[in-house]
Amino acid sequence: MKTILPGELSHRDRHQLLLSGVSPRPIAFIGSQDAGGVCNLSPYSFFNAFASNPPIVAIGPAISAKTGQAKDTWLNILDTKECTISAVSHEMVHKMNLTAGAYPPDVDEFDIAGFTKRPSVIVAPPSVAESPYSMECKLMESIELRRDIGGNGNIMLLEVVAFHVADSVMVDGKVDPLRMDLVGRMGYNYYTRTRDTFQAAQPLHACIGIDALPEHIRTSPILTGNELAQLAYVSVLPVLDGTFPEFDSAYRADSFEIELAAGNPEGALFVLLNSPSRHDRISLHRVAQVLIGQGRINEAWQVLLAE
Numbered sequence: 673m674k675t676i677l678p679g680e681l682s683h684r685d686r687h688q689l690l691l692s693g694v695s696p697r698p699i700a701f702i703g704s705q706d707a708g709g710v711c712n713l714s715p716y717s718f719f720n721a722f723a724s725n726p727p728i729v730a731i732g733p734a735i736s737a738k739t740g741q742a743k744d745t746w747l748n749i750l751d752t753k754e755c756t757i758s759a760v761s762h763e764m765v766h767k768m769n770l771t772a773g774a775y776p777p778d779v780d781e782f783d784i785a786g787f788t789k790r791p792s793v794i795v796a797p798p799s800v801a802e803s804p805y806s807m808e809c810k811l812m813e814s815i816e817l818r819r820d821i822g823g824n825g826n827i828m829l830l831e832v833v834a835f836h837v838a839d840s841v842m843v844d845g846k847v848d849p850l851r852m853d854l855v856g857r858m859g860y861n862y863y864t865r866t867r868d869t870f871q872a873a874q875p876l877h878a879c880i881g882i883d884a885l886p887e888h889i890r891t892s893p894i895l896t897g898n899e900l901a902q903l904a905y906v907s908v909l910p911v912l913d914g915t916f917p918e919f920d921s922a923y924r925a926d927s928f929e930i931e932l933a934a935g936n937p938e939g940a941l942f943v944l945l946n947s948p949s950r951h952d953r954i955s956l957h958r959v960a961q962v963l964i965g966q967g968r969i970n971e972a973w974q975v976l977l978a979e
């Protein structure tokens with residue numbers, strides 16, 4: 673493991689190192705206007721949400737390290753106290769990237785990239801009509817970051833005063849993340865597409881934790897840390913209760929390996945329990961592993977406790 677102190681690096685290397693670890697980042701596609709009403713549109717991945725009551729987001733337009741110039745977005749929001757933030761979907765990526773070129777303040781990047789202006793209802797700057805999700809924002813506070821040591825960062829805290837969500841990304845009254853198809857910014861020139869999703873419900877109770885797992889489970893040669901953690905979500909250590917597995921007399925299964933490879937842990941268990949190696953730890957843990965992968969945590973516990 674390499675330990676690196678910020679002062680050892682050039683500005684450029686420090687920037688890339690920071691962004692490689694703070695990754696992937698959402699992209700705020702910021703619409704702003706100067707005092708004369710000229711529109712500006714630029715992407716900012718120093719961006720996140722920090723409160724929901726009221727909804728507050730923050731963006732980080734830097735003073736350019738290369739040119740020493742302030743970003744138009746920062747100057748516009750300081751001047752007018754307003755902006756819009758549109759989310760960036762996969763089909764917008766390259767057009768979004770076009771807007772990040774260095775254009776003079778009087779250039780409207782909506783036009784440069786061929787984006788359509790959606791008029792806002794509360795603030796003056798428009799948002800991006802091609803985006804499935806946008807917010808109208810008002811400036812709360814702008815903070816300059818460590819100018820005393822030559823720092824070039826800024827944080828702008830913005831209160832969201834209106835949300836706009838396309839009907840096409842709503843399912844049963846909720847935003848469907850897959851339909852949004854948003855992209856994230858990673859280190860260097862890498863982006864990620866949010867298609868490879870999975871769910872992990874936040875535990876709302878105190879969990880028993882990995883340290884309270886029985887030793888034969890905690891030291892499993894099969895189960896990974898992620899799998900042990902899913903077992904450790906329970907609030908009370910389960911006991912063997914005979915609820916799983918239950919086979920009727922007509923139940924048949926192929927071989928242990930075939931059933932397991934087919935994603936049929938019951939079948940594999942049936943073969944195992946009817947064999948002389950019914951208490952084989954490795955085999956039981958492999959069955960439990962498939963059950964955990966299928967989200968069947970209670971059944972996985974029963975198999976592991978049967979050892």
Ligand SMILES: Cc1cc2nc3c(=O)[nH]c(=O)nc-3n(C[C@H](O)[C@H](O)[C@H](O)COP(=O)(O)O)c2cc1C
Pocket residue numbers: 699712713714715716717718719732733734735742743744745746768769771772773774775857
């Ligand atoms: C995906 C992406 C994210 C970016 N994020 C930031 C950022 O968080 N802060 C920043 O200062 N510049 C960021 N940039 C660079 C600005 O978008 C770029 O300097 C742009 O020209 C600024 O435009 P403006 O002067 O019209 O505001 C980013 C560029 C891209 C492509």
